[in-house]
Amino acid sequence: MTVPEPIPVLLHGRVFTRSEALNAGVHPERLRRRDILRVNRGRYRWVGDEDRRPRSAPHPTEELDRIVRDICPSTASHRGRAVLDAVPDAALSHISAAACRGWWLPQRFSAEEQVHIARAPDRPPTSRPGVITHRTSLAPEDVVVMDGRRLTSVERTWLDCAQLLTATELTILGDSLVRTPYTWAEEPRTAAWTTPDRLQDRVKRAPGVRGIAVAREALSLIRVGSDSPKETELRLALVAAGLPEPQLQVECWDPEYSAHFPATADLGYEEWLLALHYEGRHHRSENQLTRDIRREQAFVRQGWINLRFDAVDAAQGFRTAVEQVRRVLAQPSMGSAGRH
Template sequence: MKTPRRLPQQLSGRPFTVAEAAHAGVSKGRLRHRSLRPLGRGIRGQGTTAALTLGARVRPFVEVNEQCAASHATAAELHGLPTRKRGLGEDEVFHVIRPEGAAHLKRPHVVVHRAKLLPGETMLVGGIPVTSPARTWLDLAERITLDELVAVGDACVRIPYPELEGREEPHCTVGDLRDIVARHRGKRGIRKARLALALIRVGSDSPQETALRLALLRAGLPEPVLNARIVGKRGQHGPKPDIGYPEYGVGVEYEGEHHGTEPQIVRDIARSESYDDVGWAEVRISKRHMANEGKAAVAKVRTALFLRGWRPGQASTRASTPSSTAP
């Protein structure tokens, strides 16, 4: 078989629809050449796609079918929300949603969901129709655990860092999540979504911080504040604990894997000195403390609180001590 003609640059190295190819002037014969992989009816691609962005990989699978939008785990990944790690061979499996009543769709590489879609529950992300963050969160209630759903909700309502993320507003608000739950009574996973809604908080910066907070609350420890700046008695600014107990002067820091790098070690030492300066106790938690439902983490935090005057069953006094933190 003779060497195939080179594809137009805009199609090279990525999956594309047959309609795109025709518009770009690619012949039917070229589309039948064995150098192109059929990825389902109406879609072709060259080689593997794992190195491409998710948007480039999923785009043709959404565009080839009318009324489709990326959804569930695929939408979460496109929004930058926490997702489970993809398993072996899952790089080319995508979730899409179609309105209920639309014709059944079955094609390779795609998990198709048919459900009620209301106005405002889809949006464009990089030009691709995707379920909104709030709708994505609600759809994930069908497929993930309660704690994972809380972590996704925390990520939805988290105030971003503009200098790092290029956005100033959260993906959505707690009110948005509450509204979408109210609009979809009887939907699969709705009970779990209601339970998660009661546990979602603004201020958690990672799924690990969410998991730690939930473990502490379930152990009966006080409700903390999240990532709020400490202000000392002399007005000096201290650190921003991942989890803070202002009424007891205890800050809890979750140490991710990056904390083993030399620059981060220097920053962590400076942070510990800052805790000393404002008279707070620092509790450092790592992944190993979170095994066995976080029992070791709970024990460390409980001990620190106990040494600072907290007792089980003691009512929080945080509302009477607002000067201990600053946003």
């Protein structure tokens, strides 16, 4: 294994942009190494030897506070930070609080310039241009403070986003918040942002807020185990078409593949021995292609059928994928009863 080139000292201990790294002499490929955390789009943080530290997991709240502290000052410095400095009793909220944390958001918000803040109902809306003031009551647990600036909590931010997202989009966001990160690839974040129970609790305490119907619908659809927005979209498309809900991260144990860990499929139907794989952009690399072939061969050896889908299927709303799955599940020989 080659030893990575050292990261310049001027990039230590802070979030830096891709441009800053390249200007400091860092090769683009160096940003792909395990000791570089991709905070959000175009922003990175060097975690040094942290990936080799003892696995004493921090308390989830402390872990998330540290992540937000790394992200928020850098992101908020563009507009949000100035707004919060001018209106210190407000809290960054809605899409702005989500983007500040580096969460997934629909593409239409990628160039969002408006800043959303939440302020008590007895306080006037700010007249600053480009700022949307949401006059709402925030419970103490709805607010966290980072570097002296306030933003809405994880659960409250998700709930507020229900005013601006569709139920499908809010479900995708919810899936991404409740998934447990892979510590070998996503350090230093070792905990999920939240849990379905915590989201449910927050929804129960907000019967009359705007977007509550969307939040309730999304909450009923959120599942732990989806690793990407497209995996969630595929699952929702299958369910909307009246097909059984697939399991997530389906395991297949095959001794030729490994005696220590299973091959996994993004989604699947264990009863029908049907594995579903969504192939994102990273699956195009030669190394990933080799791993994908070995994985699918393991499923085949154990009697499974593999179906693979990609961005073309996603662009069609997974209509073709739904029909392929429907045909497989309808075969008389499929299902546990037909195999035993």
